[in-house]
Each structure stands twice: as C-alpha cells, then as structure tokens.
Amino acid sequence: LVGCFLSLIANQISGDYLKTEDFARRPLAWLDLITRNPGTSVSFSPTFGYDICSRRISSQTAVSNRFDLSRWRLAGNGADMIRPDVMQSFVNAFTNAGFKANAFLPSYGLAEATLAVTVMPPGEGIRVELVEEERLSGAPRDLSRPARYRAIVNCGKPVKDMEVAIRGEDDKVLSDHKIGKVWCRGVSVMHSYFRDPEATDACLIDGWLDTGDMGYMAKGYLFIVGRAKDMIIINGKNHWPQDIEWAVEQLPGFNHGDIAAFSIEMENGEETPAVLVHCRVSDPDKRIELRDQIRDKVRSITGMNCVIELVPPKSLPRTSSGKLSRAKAKKLYLSGEIEPFNLAA
Template identity: 45%
Template structure:
C-alpha cells in the first residue's frame, strides 16, 4: 500500500483565496526546485530553477509591455515542451497579460489545416501578440498574416524591445490566469477563462488532497502544455506544491515511450500521469524487450486521466512492469476537465485500481448499474474515480434535473471554486454550460458507487481519440473537403464500444457499385482520418441517401450509430 504521509505544502498553497500563481512561484523560488527539460535521448538540456524563472519572467514582462501590450491583453503561445514557453507564460502573468497556450502540429496533420486552426484560435482569443518556438516561427508568421498583432515571432524578438519603465503591477485573484482552449472542435474553438482564484483552488486541492504531496516527491511528465493535464497538472500544480518536474516532449514519448519510465527510474520520481493509451503504448513497446535493472518502485502515484479509463490496459501494464517495482496499488484514477481547471475527483491513495463489472443491458435500457444477472450476459467494466475534491460538489441528475441515488446513471454536474468563469466572449455557450447557481454541466454520463464517481461515457457526440476530445463533424468535414466525389452530408462519424475500448466508425454514402472504386474509397477515408486525427477508423459504405436525418434535415448520428449496429448484428 502507498505510504500516506502528511502533505508538505509550500507557503503559497495554504487555502488562501487571495493568492495567485505568482505568489506560489515566488514561494517555490525560495527552494532549489524547478523544471528540467530532457532531449529525445533523455539528456538534460536545460535546468530552470524557479528562482531563475522568476527573474527571467519579470525581465520579459517589462519587454512585453514595452512592445505596446497592455494588462488584460491576450498573447497566443505555441506550447512546445521547452523553457521559453514557461518563461513567456509567466512573463504574461507578471505583465497582467493573459497567456493562451496553443497546440503544436499533429505528427501526421496537414500543414494548411494546422495553420488555419491556429489562425482561428488567435482570432477567437482576440490575441494582441503571438509567439512560437524558433523552429515554428515561419509557420506562425504565415498563420497570423494580416491579423492586427503588435508582435509575431519568438522570444528572441523581445531582445530588441526596450523594457517599459516602472514596477510591474500584480494580478488580482479574480484576473484571468490563462485562456485554455477546449480540445474539441477545430472549426469553432472555445476559450476557457480560468482565474487565478480558480487555478489556486484546484492546484491546492490536487496537491493537498488528491496526491497528498509530501517531502521528496518529484514529477515526470510527457503531457503537452496546451492540454489542461499537462499545463495545470504538471506545470502549474508542481509550482504550487514546490516540486521539481522532469519533462520529456510528447513527440519524444511517442517515439520512445520507455524513456518516460527511464526518467522515472533515474530521478526516483514519485508522481506521473498518463491517459490509458500511454500505459498501453509503453507496455506494447516493452513486451519483448529486456529492460534490465529498470526500477520504477519510487512511482507512488501513477495517475490516470484524460480519457475513458481502460482497466484491462492498466492491468497489462502492471503485469509487465511488476518485476520492475510497479503494481496495481500505484494507480490513482481521477476525473476532471478544463472547464473545472483540471481535476474534480481523485480515487483514494493506496487503493489502486478499483473497478466493477456491470450488466450492460440494464445499464443501457434502464440506466442502472448492477452486477451481471446471468452467466454470459453482456457486461462492461468501469473504474471508480473517487469522490469530489474538498469544497467541490458533484451530482448525477436525471433528464428532469433531479439528483439521482447511487447506481443510477445520469448526467454529471459539478460545482466548486475551481470552475471556469466563462467561455471567452461566448455568453450563450457559457449560459448553456454553467447555471446561475454555479453548477457546471460536464456533458458526461455516470453514476456513484460507494460514494465514488464512475464515468460511463459522453452525453454528447464527442469522440475520445488518444486522450483528446474530437468533434465528429471535424472528421466528417475533413472527408467531405479532401476526398473527391464525397459530398456534404455524405459522412457520419460516431463511436461504439468494443473490447479494446472506443471504436471510431465512419459511415460513408457511396454512389457506385464498382468494387474497385468502393475499395479505394474505403482505403482513402481510413488513411486520411488515421493520418489527420491519429486514430484507426472503421469505414463502412452505405447507399446514397442511406444516412438518417432529423425532421429539419440535419444528420442524426445516434440513428446512424443504430444503423451501423444493426448492420453488424445482421452480418452485413
């Protein structure tokens, strides 16, 4: 079992509503802790102590103001895993400017699609400047061409800017700490406004109650800074807790996933998180390798979040690395979302992976989570994600808004000090998501079991791809726009449950009976979506006008999914 010691928390992490992330950074700067950045070969390239980060960020803040930016402005930051992103992020904070982390190109994504996506995000944020890593400067300049920005470039471009005179003013607790873009639609991105107050509430809850940070803890992360789990979980919360973090870029993890574990072993790290697919990729890569004396026994909190948790994947990982000091009791299941800053629940430390198998027929037809009633009955295993963090509330509600008892499936709502204030300049979307009395509609379905939240799926059409929420229309529009002969409304994308988790399916209307042309279309659609979105897609062709639509003529994905399942059942 995990040793539960009293939490060790830096001075700025006391539950004080008036603290900001800068207070936490300056408290952490009194220690030798900081951020360490490693190459794709695991070599330390940059050590950035918190004390140095404070000095660098303050100097850059004066130059941002000298460039004509003003407190309250937003600055877009392409969020590579490098020290300059961190320096610029905190420079914005010291200048009372709002940083907006933005994604890197996907490994197999198209250049033009990425540039268009970044441009939309810059426009959505109403950014007044934009910065990128040196290697991406030309891309950013092209993406921002014609936009009214005071500065577009890299951190080096600030060297030529004369610093603004005078002292830097401090942000207030209710100022925006950053703008986090939802990872859903690329056509209509939404900016999530997180205040310093909400950030500090969440980071304090994570460090004091979720992970129970203690003397000697150390983190390792490969999660991207533009995702809430990477940004909040492994950049901002470690500052609040006064911990050192060793970073590996996400692209380097994808190439060499076992380097993640090597860094944990080398630095005796105790805390590291991943979506299920990260554990799966590591176990697959290690399946036939001799890992020698690799020792990850220091890893006390192996967090899981960012996607639907797949217990069979986690058991496979534990089985593979048990001889290297890992076991099931190290897992810490959790649940959250960017709209809640990051975390809403944590499974109790030391209990490890707790899952239960429920009758899938009753779950689907009655909304009740019970044990399978007969041998051979359809079933599914779900993981318990723990109770709500202190000062937070979670309710599971029926369609009429009534709170449901345990083991009744409903829509998950949350309330507490970590919630976002609003979607940036999206009052209608904000009103649809947060009620006047402060309850957040998470868009997820779940139930309570023994006081712990269990997530069963998405209430809406969102599809989970490698830890990212992807809107199905993004896949549909991509096929319609890039494959000759496919018309608007010809594609329906949705997900179904399979033995390996979530299976993404695309139904495509086809107007030819020629076998060669049909086979080529299936291959084209599957290859395009795999390369663009990083996931395998099951492609099925249907006849012209076969896709169901609503009475208003809109595509009905729920009925398209039912059509696919009926075809599967019929063996068609």
C-alpha cells in the same frame, strides 16, 4: 498546464517533461526518466500512454535490468476513458521492475473545472464495477441472451471544495448506481466561457456545471460511463462508441486510437453506426477480409450491420493531448477530407 506545471510551482517540487512527439517515438523514455529519478515519483498519463509502453516492451526483455519503478508512488490516469484491461497489461509487464498496482491513481476532470473534479484516494489503485450492458444502453433485458457486462472504472471521490451530482433528464438528482449526467460545483469551476455567453448559459446553472459526461455515484465515488454527445442512439437504444472501438482493437494488428465510431444519417433518413478503421494492409483481398472481420465483430456488439470504412493510417484526428477526436473524425469523413479505401462489394 494546471496539473503538471502550475501545481509543481505552487508546491515547490521538480519535474521532468517529455514532448508528445518524443514520447510517440520512444515511449519507454518516460519510464527511463522515472527510473533515473532518485526520489519519489508522481507521473500522469492517459490510458494510451500505459498501453504503448506495455505493447512496446518485449516479453523476452528483463525489465528489471533497465527500469526501477519501485519509487513510482502515484501513477495517475485521466484525460481519457480508463481501460482496466490496459492497466492490468501494464502491471503484468512491469511488476518485475518494481511497479505496484496500488500506485495507480484514477481521476476525472475537465478544463472548465480548472482540472480535477474527482481523484482516487492514494493507495486504493484501480477498482472496477461490472455493469450489465442493458443498463448502459437503456434497453430492457433480453432474457434469451446471456448477460454481457462492461467494466466501469472508479474515478475516485470529489476533491476538496468540490460537489458532484448525477442528474436525470428531468434535472433531478439521482441515487447511487443510477446513470445520468455528471454535474459539478466548486470554487475552481469557471464562471464563464470567454466572450461566449450562449455557451456559458448552456452548461452553467446556479454555479453547477454540466460536464457533458455520463456516469453514476456509488458510496461517494464517481464512475464515468462515457461522453453524452458521443453516444450513438439507434432505434432508442444507446451504444457507447468506446465499446465498439475497444471490441475492434481486440482483433490482431490494431492499436489504441486506430478506430473511431460515431453515427451517420443514411439516405433513407435513418441513423446507423459508422466505424472508421486505420488499415495497414495493402492487398485488396486482405482488405475485404479485414472489413468483414470488423463487421462481424461490430455486429456482435451492436446487433446490427454498420458502415465499416478502412482509412489510411494516421488519418484519424487527435487532440493536442493525443486523444482521438470522434467529432472531428465524423466531420472530416462527411466532408470527404478522410477518404476511405475503395473496396469491392
């Protein structure tokens, strides 16, 4: 509404719109729209939009015969965690159609800030920092194992009249490269939730908004690590659900949004990670084989056995913008509304 509708009216520029369901059926129609536009294009999508397009195009297809993306000046990316591997796949798929990697415009925002909080300066493209997993998990470094890293995407600098601070558990502002809660303050930040003073008091302090996200600052740029409420904490160690989900996605046959990871309480009262996975395999033996593959993959990330559940395709809930809703998936799973396939032991 704000970024792709009201801002067009305010700046008196034209725009094209594609329904979510139409994009899901024909994702390359998005690139057709950009190709047909005779002027400079600015277009935004979450990571999964770029992922679907690069997956859908065939390696045998001569993209330059169908698309002209040379006038795509700003390729915005936000509304979800930005995956550098997916963005690189998009570049690889559409470079011959004129797409330029420095057109990528990572950003970070939320509705409570009336959208934008940080935006990458145009032309800088996607920049990443490799961060040791121990820093992300809060666990001490295990010198007996090789170091593992995760690529964290630079989400840009605060927009005009916006302040961003990273705070620790004691609410003190942290220095560069220290991971903590992301807070923001600015003229576009909401003054309250509608008729919900309790929720307002829980996230607003002296004009500063607790975004609920975790990240760190580096030389004025913001790096987002994950959503605080989605964090899986087992035996004092933090596990980010997207790390588990992305690892499973590397197995053949899975797409973005096919996996949901969260924590559940077992009968003995202990917390353990649970992973729900869309299963398109009908053979019972193949399902067991797939479950075991996923379990091994997740164990390599978490170092522990997790609950692995294969669920029917399209059963994991999404938000109105197409993002996976882990909180709702957990609620539906615990209530029995998402029924996993029965597998032999």
